[in-house]
Each structure stands twice: as C-alpha cells, then as structure tokens.
Amino acid sequence: MDPLSETAIAELGRLCPDGVERGVDLSAVSQWRIGGRADLVLRPASTAEVSALTSWFAARGIRPVVIGLTSNLLFDDAGLRVPCIQIGARMAQISLEGARVRAQAGIWVPGLARRLMQAGLGGAEHICGIPGTLGGLICMNGGSQRKGIGSNLLEVESVTSDGVVHTRPAQEGGFGYRQSVYQANGEIITAATLHLPTRPRAEIRAEMRAILADRRRKFPRKEPNCGSVFVSDPALYAQHGPPGAIIESLGLKGRRIGDALVSPRHANFIVNAGAARSVDMLALIQEISQRSMTELGAPLRAEVRYVASDGTTCPATQAHKDALAETAP
Template sequence: MTSMVTDEQARQLAKSFNGRIALNEPMKKYTSFQIGGPADMLVQPRDLQSLSVVLRWAWNEGLPLFVLGNGTNLLVADEGIRGVVVRIGPGLDSVSFDGERVRAMAGVSMPALARACAERGLAGLEWAVGIPGSLGGAMAMNAGAYSHTVGDFTREVTTMLLDGSISVKSCEEMQFAQRSSRLSHGDLIACEAVLVLEPGDPESIRCQMSEYMEDRRIKQPLHLPSAGCVFQNPSGRGAGRYIDGAGLKGLRVGGAEISRVHANFIVNVGDATARDVLILMNVARRTVYEKFGVELVPEIRVVGG
C-alpha cells in the first residue's frame, strides 16, 4: 500500500507543530482491539494551536484526515489508514471545575473524568467509569450505559473545523442520538466540552462506580482485547441475546472469537486481523437475520482499507 505522505511533507509540518509525528505507524498500538495496519502519518498535538496547525496543513496538502480518540470503538482495516490520523489524547486532557460546571478537554479519558468529578462531589457520570474511551470519542458516539448518555450532561462543545477554525456548538446543535452525534460525519473535531452535573456525596458516588465496574467484570470479557459491543441493541432485546440465540457464542475465525462471556463482544484471542472480525460480524448479521428477521447494525466504526 503506497503512503500518501512523504518524509519531506513530515519535515515541513514538524517546523510549526508541537507534538509527536510518526510515519507508517501501526494502528494496532492505538486500538483496544489491538488490530489495524499502518497509518501513513499519526500525529499527537500537545495543544490546540498545534491541532489547528496540523488540520490546516492537511487541508492545504489535500490529505484525508481521521480523528482518533482512545481507539476503543474502532476496527481499523489490515491495510491501515491512508493520510493523516490525528490523535486527541495526552496534552489535550485538562479538566477544570466551576461549581457544578465541568470544563474538560476532549482527550481526557472517561474513567479519569468520572473519578475527578467524584472527588469533587459531583454526581452524574458514575456510569462512565467503565467506558475506556476519551471524552471526544464519547461525544462522537454519544456513549452511554445504564440508561445515561454523555449527551444528557453536555451543555456546549467547542469544536474545530477541518480548516482549523473554532465553533462552539450547543447541546441541540450536537444532535446527540443513539450512538451518534453531529461529530459522527468526521468534519468536526471536539476540543473541549462543558458538562453540568449535580452535587453528590463522594463516597456514594464511588460506591455506585464500584457496583457498575463489578457488573461489567461479571458480564463482559474485560480480560481480552475488544472494542466493546459490536452491534447496537435492537429495540426490546440486546444484540448479544440474538447472537447467543443463534448459537454463535464461541465461534472463532482466525484469532477472533464471538465471546463466550458476552455474545455482542468479539474478542481478539491472538493476532486477530480486521478481516477475521469482519467475517464474524457478517456471519452474526446473516445468521441473526435468517433466524429472527432482525437486522443488526454495527456500533463499532470500521475505518481505513
């Protein structure tokens, strides 16, 4: 696969960019599935100024751009990703408090954010402690659990357009919906958000978090690499129940397996490829449709190729 980014282009960007630049970087290092071929270029800006520099640079160079958070909801193709992958993570992860308002940068992880809020005696994000993504990824996916979603707590989001300009979006403009939002189209990057929580007792908040984590440890295969639930839950019944009902638990292709613990998880049991996972996803979709007449819709994002 020919790279779209040359060494000379990387040297030019490095002159005005504060952060890490890597060429031909294996994406399996950045995904919870531990799957994915190389990104032509992966950059990790350390501040918003550098984020805008790299966006404008990629725009001017005509390079495609993909925004990466913690890579916990992604299946990256074995061929990797052409163009530039911008990782919003360390350096773009500060959190500050003003009463019940929390201002957090998109690179903070959801468990870290939930714990910081608990320490301040702010309740509302307990459900987020077991979601390993970044706040930016959670906003793009409208991540949620236990009947809450991140959109329920969001007041406004500071976003950057692909030309590097800033735009502040209200909660309504963010169009939060089932596992999607205005960020889902890939033309807008979440930089920072204001969430509004409620006062609570830190000890009870921590207790609730422990209960949620214990529930996950029992019900989910947390000991193996995965990207969480593969399919959205159809109304009325969990996708895992359909897949289990179709007799597919434990089905293996290459290094990927439909989890024996939770049938809506595909786990990487050893050197799985994206192709292995895609085959299992297709088998699950086809078999569930044939048996129950239900169309399973992927929740994980498949990128690259």
C-alpha cells in the same frame, strides 16, 4: 504535496511540535490489537495545533482521520495511507467551576469520572468504566445504564475540516442512542463543558463501584476487545432482548473465524483470541448481522467503527464487501 515528504514532515513538526510519528504499527496500539501500519500519526497538544493541522491539510486537499484511544475502532490490516490525528493524553486538562466542568477531549474517561466523584459532582457515574477519551465518548454518545454523555453536556468545542474553531451547544449535537453529528461532519472535538449536579461523594463512589463490579462480572477482561460490538435495536429488543441475548439465541456464542471469537463470556463482545485479522472480524460481524436479518427479520447494526486504509470510517456492518475480499489471503 505528499504529507510524507521531508518538507511536509518539517512543516507539520513546526505546527505540532513533538507530536509527529511516522510508521506506527496499529496492531500494537489499537485496543483490538488489529491493523496494519499507519503512515503518519499526529498528536496535537492544543486546540490551536488541531486548527493549524486541519488548515494545513485542507489547503492540500488531504482529509485526515481522527481517533482517540481506539476502543471502538477496527483498523484494516492494510493500515492507513491518510494522516491520522490522535487526540489523547497531550490534550487532557480539566478545570472545575461549581457545577461546570471544562475538559479537553483527550482526557481518559475513567480518570474524568474519578475527578468528578472527588469534586462531588454526580450524574456522570455511568461513564466510569468506559476505556476511551472524552472526544471519542462524545462522538459515539457513549454511556452505560441506558444513558449517553450527551445528556451531561452543555457545549462542545470542535474544529471544522478547514480549521475553524467553534462551539456548539449540546442541543445542536444531534445526540441520540450512540449517535452524534460528529460521526459524519468531519469535525474534531477538542474540548467540552459538562454541567453536573452536586451529590454526596460517598453516594457517587458507591454507584461507581457497583457499576464497575457488574462490568467485571459480565465482560471479558483478558482478551483484546472493543466492548459491545452491536447496538441495541429497539424493535429487536422488544421481541428478542439485547444483542448479546440475540447472538446467543442464534447459536453464535463461541463462533470463531480465524482468531476472531464471539466471547463465551458475553456474546456481544468479540475478542481477539490471538492474531485475528480485520478480515476475520468483519466476516464474523457481518455473519452475525446477516443471521439476525434472515432469522429475526432485522439486522444487528454495529456500534464498532471500521477504518479503511483510505480513512473512510463507517459502522463495521456497513464496511464494503471489498474490505473482506481485499485482505483475504
């Protein structure tokens, strides 16, 4: 069944009341301000709705894309022809019980960090400046100060691609440096339980303020961006330093393709300096990675994930060359 037919839209509306939107301009909603039109975006309000939607799609052989706040995503200018499930503000409840905190996956990470500080729970200060959802953070095992959220988790609730809800202990989440099982298993994270030690609120607040001040000083703030574009490679790091220093040493700070610009403020950030297209971003990301390969012997690998119009999602350095050709003028 065509998910855009009137019958399908009516059925989806019953499974996800008030959460169905057609024809969403991704360049208006994505953090990089890049992307074409998404045919269908669904914003469920509970795990039960996520399960009902995924079962409905599985029964019709349709594989939707899952997104959070898009702070780590590059959408194609061709948009999205498959349905997109966005876990966000409609799934943002939190409950605290001693050192255990259960939060829905759509909660905004800086807001979660603030709630933890107010409750006097430490250990997750490192997430306070990350502008995504908890679900996106867990999928990316995001963090700062050389930490990842995986080490703060007890368990993660997710929904499989055929609608089954299950809870996985954190040890089975495959958490490594910016890695988790959720990047490949097609499950949708719906909630998580964190376990955090108590810590004086003043100490937590002071640490968070220092982290935020440091980020304000170092990162570009005005132009649309997706945070660090490349992950740190241990071998490259040992010899040449972090990705920003490597990009600078390759002479690529300030390099521009179209309106995609390596930030003059921090070289591991690529900003949209106006009307950048996905093809510009991909070309610049791949040029940087290849220059690292030819001049330093190892490529830089992208943390940012590219979403093709058929929903295929992969690190932007692995985007197929066709993506560069398809959208070229």
